[in-house]
Amino acid sequence: MDIFIQQIINGLVLGSIYALVALGYTMVYGILGLINFAHGEVVMIGALTALTAIGLLVPSGLPGPVVVLGGLLIAIPVCMAVGFSIERIAYRPLRNAPRLAPLITAIGVSIVLQQLAMMGWGRNYHTFPAILPSTPHQVFGAAITDLQILIVVTAAVLMAALLWLITRTRLGRAMRATSENPAVARLMGVDVDRVIAYTFVLGSALAAVAGVMVAANYSIAHYAMGFMLGLKAFTAAVLGGIGNVGGAMLGGLLLGVIESLGAGYIGDLTGGFLGSHYQDVFAFFVLILVLVFRPSGLMGEKVAERA
Amino acid sequence: MTQPFPSRPLPALLVLSACLLAACGEQTDTAPSAASAGGVPAMDAPLIVRLGHVAPLTGPQAHLGKDNENGARLAIDDLNAEGFQIGDKPARFELLGEDDQADPRQGTTVAQKLADSRVNAVIGHLNSGTTIPASRIYHDAGIVQVSPSATNPQYTRQGYAGAFRVFADDVQQGGALGAFAMKNLNARRIAIIDDRTAYGQGLADEFEKAAKAAGAEIVTREYTTDKATDFAAILTKVKSTSADLLFYGGMDTQAGPMARQLKTLNLGIPMLFGDGGCTVEFHKLAGEGAEGHYCSLPGVPLEKMAGGTAFRDRYKAKFNTDIQLYAPYAYDAVRVVAEAMRKAGSTDRMKFLPELEQINYPGLTAQITFDEKGDIKNGAVTLYQAKAGAWSPLETMGGDATP
Numbered sequence: 001m002d003i004f005i006q007q008i009i010n011g012l013v014l015g016s017i018y019a020l021v022a023l024g025y026t027m028v029y030g031i032l033g034l035i036n037f038a039h040g041e042v043v044m045i046g047a048l049t050a051l052t053a054i055g056l057l058v059p060s061g062l063p064g065p066v067v068v069l070g071g072l073l074i075a076i077p078v079c080m081a082v083g084f085s086i087e088r089i090a091y092r093p094l095r096n097a098p099r100l101a102p103l104i105t106a107i108g109v110s111i112v113l114q115q116l117a118m119m120g121w122g123r124n125y126h127t128f129p130a131i132l133p134s135t136p137h138q139v140f141g142a143a144i145t146d147l148q149i150l151i152v153v154t155a156a157v158l159m160a161a162l163l164w165l166i167t168r169t170r171l172g173r174a175m176r177a178t179s180e181n182p183a184v185a186r187l188m189g190v191d192v193d194r195v196i197a198y199t200f201v202l203g204s205a206l207a208a209v210a211g212v213m214v215a216a217n218y219s220i221a222h223y224a225m226g227f228m229l230g231l232k233a234f235t236a237a238v239l240g241g242i243g244n245v246g247g248a249m250l251g252g253l254l255l256g257v258i259e260s261l262g263a264g265y266i267g268d269l270t271g272g273f274l275g276s277h278y279q280d281v282f283a284f285f286v287l288i289l290v291l292v293f294r295p296s297g298l299m300g301e302k303v304a305e306r307a
Numbered sequence: 308m309t310q311p312f313p314s315r316p317l318p319a320l321l322v323l324s325a326c327l328l329a330a331c332g333e334q335t336d337t338a339p340s341a342a343s344a345g346g347v348p349a350m351d352a353p354l355i356v357r358l359g360h361v362a363p364l365t366g367p368q369a370h371l372g373k374d375n376e377n378g379a380r381l382a383i384d385d386l387n388a389e390g391f392q393i394g395d396k397p398a399r400f401e402l403l404g405e406d407d408q409a410d411p412r413q414g415t416t417v418a419q420k421l422a423d424s425r426v427n428a429v430i431g432h433l434n435s436g437t438t439i440p441a442s443r444i445y446h447d448a449g450i451v452q453v454s455p456s457a458t459n460p461q462y463t464r465q466g467y468a469g470a471f472r473v474f475a476d477d478v479q480q481g482g483a484l485g486a487f488a489m490k491n492l493n494a495r496r497i498a499i500i501d502d503r504t505a506y507g508q509g510l511a512d513e514f515e516k517a518a519k520a521a522g523a524e525i526v527t528r529e530y531t532t533d534k535a536t537d538f539a540a541i542l543t544k545v546k547s548t549s550a551d552l553l554f555y556g557g558m559d560t561q562a563g564p565m566a567r568q569l570k571t572l573n574l575g576i577p578m579l580f581g582d583g584g585c586t587v588e589f590h591k592l593a594g595e596g597a598e599g600h601y602c603s604l605p606g607v608p609l610e611k612m613a614g615g616t617a618f619r620d621r622y623k624a625k626f627n628t629d630i631q632l633y634a635p636y637a638y639d640a641v642r643v644v645a646e647a648m649r650k651a652g653s654t655d656r657m658k659f660l661p662e663l664e665q666i667n668y669p670g671l672t673a674q675i676t677f678d679e680k681g682d683i684k685n686g687a688v689t690l691y692q693a694k695a696g697a698w699s700p701l702e703t704m705g706g707d708a709t710p
Contacts, residue, residue: 003546006543006572010540014537123366124370127591134567134570134595136572145571218537218568219564219592220536220592259540260543263540263541267527277503
């Protein structure tokens with residue numbers, strides 16, 4: 001039983017990170033109908049920027065959590081600027097182009113960012129300095145560190161804040177209006193370009209937080225880390241129903257837990273026929289099943305309205 | 308609004324296409340190859356010997372690949388500075404450094420490139436997974452290959468006359484690891500994780516055989532990849548088996564974070580792994596999780612090599628970085644090929660291959676002689692333990708390695 005709880009905890013930590021990244025995909029998709037494939041690279045830039053800042057802050061002798069917070073506060077504006085620039089340079093000129101064109105530029109931007117990061121930060125793994133306490137707590141026989149608790153709580157708070165922003169504020173209302181119909185929203189006096197820019201900036205800020213979480217939790221970051229993470233988060237967004245903010249959160253957490261349980265139990269369930277190297281297969285199998293029965297994802301009714 | 312695709316099935320389609328992209332997502336970034344001699348050398352011009360070198364120079368294992376290349380480069384600079392002669396002619400060695408990204412597909416691409424440019428010999432590759440598929444291309448092209456670090460036994464067991472290695476293979480290393488686990492660590496219940504590469508899986512298989520033969524029980528066998536960073540799920544699985552030792556077959560880029568996560572999961576068992584994790588980088592990646600784990604390295608400790616410390620200082624002075632792992636072996640691989648060419652008085656493969664087979668060369672890492680397969684004879688294996696941020700040698704098994 002404690003092993004089961006441990007796997008759930010592993011899954012929730014991983015899933016919280018997926019969910020934060022998935023929000024960036026789903027917000028952009030909800031508003032523009034565009035898959036921003038460069039989003040994973042924004043996470044990478046957030047992680048590496050924070051690591052560089054933390055590296056500079058460590059000699060100051062400030063306590064560990066303050067240093068990490070400092071790194072985060074530097075990474076967030078940097079990522080916001082990157083997100084804003086991506087939209088301005090790569091997507092806005094293609095606003096009225098056929099749908100495939102911005103998809104290709106998205107992949108292009110992703111490669112460009114990755115190469116720039118490789119030139120700037122090098123090809124080696126960067127390690128997160130050991131400034132946070134890593135002694136685990138015991139919860140029902142399972143181990144969890146302060147950092148992991150912090151990751152799950154921070155992700156939950158940010159997601160709640162985002163939901164509040166979308167449902168309760170003027171900007172949120174403008175975003176929802178743009179999502180439903182950009183042309184009509186514009187007629188109603190919504191500055192659509194501005195709303196789209198805000199969406200990218202918001203998503204990138206969340207990506208920065210996710211990047212710092214990944215770097216802190218796995219203690220490593222490198223220029224190619226964004227690709228697989230982005231792919232998984234995108235999968236989570238599709239699983240939950242892309243375009244739906246609640247769906248991204250659910251999809252992220254679900255994917256994390258499925259991967260964990262998959263890796264932990266697939267061997268026992270199949271009598272050793274399939275091993276833990278099938279954990280990704282397992283996750284994608286669940287995704288395919290969901291899409292077969294619910295093509296718009298678990299919470300994705302909204303997508304149908306846009307068709 | 309006209310859309311080329313209906314929007315409903317698009318996400319599903321994209322997931323699939325994105326997965327496809329994942330397979331080919333790594334950019335091809337060819338390392339700048341050394342400018343090769345274009346023209347035919349004049350009568351009294353030095354004999355140009357062109358050696359190919361292949362290792363991952365980009366990606367997670369770039370630090371190891373660069374280390375190999377530096378080792379080979381140091382050997383070549385030494386040879387050129389010494390005024391090395393082949394058949395009474397001064398020889399000038401050139402290095403063609405290629406990047407295989409530790410990817411078997413890329414490995415065969417650059418192997419073909421080197422074969423096409425008719426290099427005199429190839430030093431490499433670093434990984435077993437790239438060395439084995441590439442060896443076929445070199446064999447077909449009639450090019451001698453000496454790997455400084457590929458340990459999968461299959462490499463020299465394909466019947467290719469020109470395939471050599473200056474490093475103990477996984478049978479020797481896995482056997483030593485298995486004996487060490489039983490005898491010194493007293494392990495009875497062993498969990499094994501490997502990274503599904505030719506190296507990691509091969510070494511894990513050899514270790515499993517040796518440990519089972521010595522009477523240990525393998526309680527679980529788990530898998531990861533050579534790009535993974537999250538091991539929480541499989542380590543939790545290991546925890547559920549109450550194993551008393553975790554063996555990992557793979558490289559430092561996974562072994563390091565794995566050691567760290569072992570600590571956060573409160574799993575107080577020692578880890579044991581082969582040469583791939585036995586690096587300086589491991590300590591950096593594992594942080595405070597590094598302490599107490601064990602690794603093995605074919606050969607003897609650098610301090611015990613004849614001229615080992617001098618080599619280390621020269622390396623540091625030239626490249627302004629510490630030796631990661633295989634640089635002395637890459638150095639020896641170049642030297643042993645040069646020695647065979649000198650003995651044969653020719654850079655022609657048909658002439659120097661027999662000399663290489665018969666060679667008895669006092670290298671930096673060992674007295675190098677090859678068996679009929681092309682493996683180094685009497686390869687020694689040394690076990691190390693992580694203590695205070697460094698690997699400290701415990702004991703050396705087998706081999707009369709020091710000349």
